[in-house]
Amino acid sequence: MAIPKLQINNVGLIFLFGIAIFSSKVADSATFGSRRGLLEAESTVFDVTKHGAKPEGGDSTMGFIAAWKAACQSTGPAKVVVPPGTFTTGETIFQGPCKCPKPLILEIQGTLMSNKDISLYSRAAWLIIEKVEGVTVTGGGTLNGQGKDSWQFADRSGASPPLPSSLVFTGVKGCSINNISFVDSKGVHLKISESSDVSVSNLKITAPDSSPNTDGLHLSSVTNINITDSDIGTGDDCIGIGHGSNNILVSNIKCGPGHGLSIGSLGKREAEKDVKGIIIRNCTLKGTTNGARIKTYMDSPSSLQVSDVLYEDIILDNVKNPIIIDQHYNSKTRKKESTVKVKDVRFKNIRGTTNSKIPVALNCSEAMPCEGLELHDIDIAPVGNVPIQPTACQNAKPIFSGKITPGECK
Known part of the structure; x- marks a missing residue:
């Protein structure tokens, strides 16, 4: 029997070609899905209690470091887990570079307590994350600096070494921290230095308004930092933006008590670098000693510049x-x-x-008068019957627009 000859026109060829491509895509998707599932299945949890950390008893410093090192050197996805419970450590360094794929997750579910002995902290920091990329700190846990016994030793003049910061990111890139609570740091609660592309969000930072030098967050020598959706109340700046800070976004911060949302102090030391590209918006300050503040030292040993700064949509309460x-x-x-x-x-x-009797004070340097200052839609009223004065301007000629209460400078 003769087999009929198959007739395929141009439309048929296109249809068959489409089926082939679709089949290929389905196969590729299946393969990718299998690979992704395999990676997820191979994710390794490094529980600090499996590496020597002991909740509710003894010092767990070495257990934390051992779990970090094992995760850092893992060839697959890794997560360091601090389970529920209370763990005490002294100076703890989480150091890179790491071999594991990004992100390396540090999931803090429990409460970490800083050892009260300040002689243990050779680097003026309790927890240090350094020389690493792609770390995420999260978990809903708490870092308790137990600073109450140490604050009596704080040097407000800055002549002596600072008391230990609770957590320091230094020399990192592409990292983030979210959903963590800080309580009673000995010094600064969270410090980020010599780093780039760091995201900070959903933090709760708390210390008494009388606690010295307990900034909520301090930046220096950083680029591309986002700080959002956090509640900060301390005895110093809620956020302090130091020298060498560039492209910084601060948004949706509740600040108080504290010294406000500050740029500075600048010009204290030699070789400080410029500050540029700062946006601080959609923030609320309650009962703070300052609101939007820029502060620079007199007799600066270095010449630097603060420029391209925006404070916008700020709500003030007393x-x-x-x-x-x-x-x-x-x-x-x-x-x-x-x-x-x-x-x-x-x-x-x-x-x-x-x-305050003077709600707006532009107290600029005689040697370096301020330039390019603009104030638009400023509406500040006194609490009670306190009389307020117009904007105070020294070595500054700002441009005013919109509503200006308490009034332009004369």
Whole structure:
């Protein structure tokens, strides 16, 4: 019997070709899904209690370090887990570089307690994450610095080494921290330095308003840092943006008590670097000593510049100094004018209440007068019957627009 000859026109060829491509894509997707499932199945949890950490008893420093090292050197996805419970450690260094794929997760479910003996902290820090990329710190746990016994030794002048910070990121890239609580740090709660591309969100930071030098978060020598959706109340700056900080976003922060949302102090030491590209918006300050603040030391040993700064959509509730540029910081011990240049700074839509007679003070340097200052829609009312004065301007000629209460400078 003769087999009929198969006739395939151009439409048929296109149809068959499409089926072939679709089949190939399905096969590839299946293979990718299998690989992804395999990777997830191979994810390894490094529980600190399996490496010597002991909840509710003894020092767990070495157990934490051992779990980190094992995870860091893993060839597959890795997660260091601190389970529920209370763990005490001294100086603990989580060091890279790491071999495991990114992200390396440090999941803190329990409560970490800092050893009260301040002689244990050779690097003025309790927990240090350094020289690593792609670390995520999360878990809903708490870092308790147990600072109450140490605050009596704090040197407010800055002449002595600072008390230990609770957590320090240094020399890191592409890292994040979220859903962590900080309590009573001995020094700064969270410090980020010499790092880039770091995301900070959903933190709760708490210390008494009388606790010295307990900044919520401090930055220096960093680029591309986002700080969002956090509640900070301490005895110093809620957020302090130090020298060498570039492209910083601060958004949706509740601040208070504390010293406000500050840029500085700048110009204290030699070789400090410029600060540029700072956006601070959608924040609320309650009962703080300052609101939007830029502060620079007098008699600066280095010349640097603060520029391209925006404070926007800020709500004030009984704030002492709502808007302040203070270029005469530490004037009791330094007499020469600051050589830090402040330029292109905008204050927009800042409103609320103050307990100060001078809500807006632009106290710039005679040696380096401020340039490019703009104030738009400022509406600040006194608490009670305290009379308020117009904007105070020294070595500054700001541009005003929109509603300006308490009034333009004369």
